[in-house]
Amino acid sequence: MIELTVNGEKHSTEAEGDMPLLWYLRDIANLTGTKFGCGAGFCGACTVHIDGTAQRSCSVPLSEAANREITTIEGLAVNGDHPVQQAWAKHQVPQCGYCQPGQIMQASSLLSDNPAPSSADIDSAMQGNLCRCGTYPRIKAALLDLAEKAS
Structure with missing residues (x-):
């Protein structure tokens, strides 16, 4: 068991x-x-x-x-209102949405460890999450927005 x-x-x-x-x-x-x-x-x-x-x-x-x-x-987040989820909505990150749960989980882990990551920190942490729709610029914008709020 x-x-x-x-x-x-x-x-x-x-x-x-x-x-x-x-x-x-x-x-x-x-x-x-x-x-x-x-x-x-x-x-x-x-x-x-x-x-x-x-x-x-x-x-x-x-x-x-x-x-x-x-x-x-x-x-x-019980109501889907985690700050990363809210930033994803604000920046209209999802396109097809298939990869987004994994993207969100990776991003929330990054922000838990480093609430104000630099652009390079974001690139490093997110590089292993692939998006066939190419929403990388919106993902990065959402994370930079959250990093700025944490600074």
């Missing part, structure tokens, strides 16, 4: 320990906000927070996630 805490709630599963956390979240816990992208940890669509740090859930086996705090996009 594997014990997990997801979005503040205790979960137990008899799934195999080598199952990717992503599949548990989507297929067993029915938390479909976390997206499958590449399945190899390269695109960032599946980004969640594990113990407050952004990680690619497709590359984390359940056994490694056991007894840790997991936050998905659904648990970031």
Whole structure:
């Protein structure tokens, strides 16, 4: 039995320990906000927070996630009003939206560690999250706006 805490709630599963956390979240816990992208940890669509740090859930086996705090996009803010989500709306970041949960989770982790990141900090932190629609300038504008407010 594997014990997990997801979005503040205790979960137990008899799934195999080598199952990717992503599949548990989507297929067993029915938390479909976390997206499958590449399945190899390269695109960032599946980004969640594990113990407050952004990680690619497709590359984390359940056994490694056991007894840790997991936050998905659904648990970031109850009403979808996290400052990053508000900045995303203000700057009209999403286009197709598929990658945006992962982008938001990566960005919120960055801001948790560094509330006023520089342009270079943003580039470094966000470089592993891919957006096929090319919304990178709007993502950066939203993050720079939040960084300015924190300064």
